[in-house]
Amino acid sequence: MLQAGTKAPGFILNDKEGNPVSLADFAGKKVVLYFYPRDNTPGCTRQACAFRDAWPEYEGRGVAVIGVSKDSERSHRNFAEKQGLPFLLLADPALEAIQAYDVWKEKKLYGKVSMGVARTTYVIDENGMIEKVFEKAKPDTNAADVLAWLDGEPHP
Template identity: 75%
Template structure:
């Protein structure tokens, strides 16, 4: 897991419409970068909807919100439309950013061990440095935790 003070690894990934987006595009702006396992699953949907509900506060604070999973752009497009998600969803099927941010890890579910994305949220400052990390983020409170950390309401 990357920690506060580390330089945030840059990446370029397609958004839900296939447009390429780089982390470096957001220099000069704070970024909430959250990694989640899969579109349209209960926890990921609750987490995304909580970020959507809080989106105006993030916008007013000048903070960009970016969600990343290994789902396809088509999956992201359906997910964003279905839940009216106003922020960027980036597709990382090759695990470029997912591995760079060390969120591709061994997971255990009902005794079965597999590799997958561990739900993690990073706050990246205006200079591209990680300033805050929430490992194993809880979907129901993640957006509120970030709003509180950034002192946005």
């Protein structure tokens, strides 16, 4: 897991429309970069909808929200349309950013071991430095936890 105080790795990934998006595009702006396992799954849908519902608060603070998973552009397009998501979803099927941000982890489910994305959220400052890491982010509270942290409230 990358730590606060380190430079956020750069990336160029496609959005749901196939347009390339770079972290460098957000220089001078605070970014909430959240990594999630998969579109249209219960936890990931709850997390995305929580960010959607909090979107006006993020926008009001001038903070960009970007979700990243290994799903395809088409999957992201369908997910965003179905859930009315106003923020960027980036496709990372080659695991470039997922591995650069050290969120590709071994997971165990019912005794079966596999590799997958560990639900993690990074807050990146205006200069491209990681300010805060939310490891094992909880789908239902992640958006509110990040907002509270942005407002100076302590977070475990």
